[in-house]
Amino acid sequence: MVPSLIHSSSFRLIGPLVLCALLLAPGIGVGESCADEPAPLVKVLVVYHSVFGNTERMAEAVVDGVKTVSGAEALLKRVGKVTADDLFSADAVVVGSPVYWSNMSGEVKTFFDNWQFKFGVFPEWKMKNKIGAAFATGGQLSSGKEVTMLTILAAMLGNQMIVVSGGGAFGASATTEGDSLGIDNKEMADAKALGQRVAEVAVRFKTGSAK
Numbered sequence: 742m743v744p745s746l747i748h749s750s751s752f753r754l755i756g757p758l759v760l761c762a763l764l765l766a767p768g769i770g771v772g773e774s775c776a777d778e779p780a781p782l783v784k785v786l787v788v789y790h791s792v793f794g795n796t797e798r799m800a801e802a803v804v805d806g807v808k809t810v811s812g813a814e815a816l817l818k819r820v821g822k823v824t825a826d827d828l829f830s831a832d833a834v835v836v837g838s839p840v841y842w843s844n845m846s847g848e849v850k851t852f853f854d855n856w857q858f859k860f861g862v863f864p865e866w867k868m869k870n871k872i873g874a875a876f877a878t879g880g881q882l883s884s885g886k887e888v889t890m891l892t893i894l895a896a897m898l899g900n901q902m903i904v905v906s907g908g909g910a911f912g913a914s915a916t917t918e919g920d921s922l923g924i925d926n927k928e929m930a931d932a933k934a935l936g937q938r939v940a941e942v943a944v945r946f947k948t949g950s951a952k
């Protein structure tokens with residue numbers, strides 16, 4: 742009886758669900774995830790620098806966008822906390838910076854310099870063909886957000902990454918105007934759209950889907 746049940750096609754269909762429900766039942770559970778959950782297809786590393794919290798909020802919205810894509814997993818890290826494994830296991834890297842004097846902040850530039858000093862990306866081109874994207878927040882409307890995103894993308898292009906935009910022509914950006922948390926809903930939506938686009942492109946690139 743039991744072997745025939747196990748081999749029946751209906752058990753093969755519902756068996757994993759039943760096992761999963763049992764494992765998650767109170768008192769029996771082994772954790773929040775089920776063993777039959779598929780492993781994520783792509784990992785998207787979202788890296789940011791933020792002192793007052795604006796760029797961090799944008800980073801969280803980018804992560805929200807990544808999570809809308811089936812098969813994509815997001816990892817959120819501050820620039821100084823990224824490890825070699827975070828970087829090299831990622832299929833895509835999205836980097837966000839506050840605008841400092843019309844360019845990326847020193848911390849973000851140091852992060853990129855450390856790709857070589859700490860992680861030794863060259864001469865093997867270890868970041869080659871990973872997907873890359875940028876986002877930025879700046880205090881004023883027109884004082885360096887696009888330059889900041891373009892210099893982030895330039896560092897990625899220099900590493901033979903494949904850069905994409907989303908949310909705006911060069912990435913997602915917000916004008917914070919001195920307000921400690923000055924990002925509006927449209928700007929948050931742009932950041933989410935960027936995360937979604939990066940994850941979609943990463944999945945398509947990895948699976949070879951032409952859609």
Ligand SMILES: Cc1cc2nc3c(=O)[nH]c(=O)nc-3n(C[C@H](O)[C@H](O)[C@H](O)COP(=O)(O)O)c2cc1C
Nearest residue numbers: 791792793794795796839840842843879880881884
């Ligand atoms: C040292 C410094 C330089 C800055 N330079 C610029 C600038 O050139 N253009 C601009 O729009 N905002 C500039 N800002 C404002 C920040 O980019 C803005 O407040 C940003 O949203 C802060 O991000 P955070 O909240 O994630 O720390 C500067 C801020 C600091 C501290």
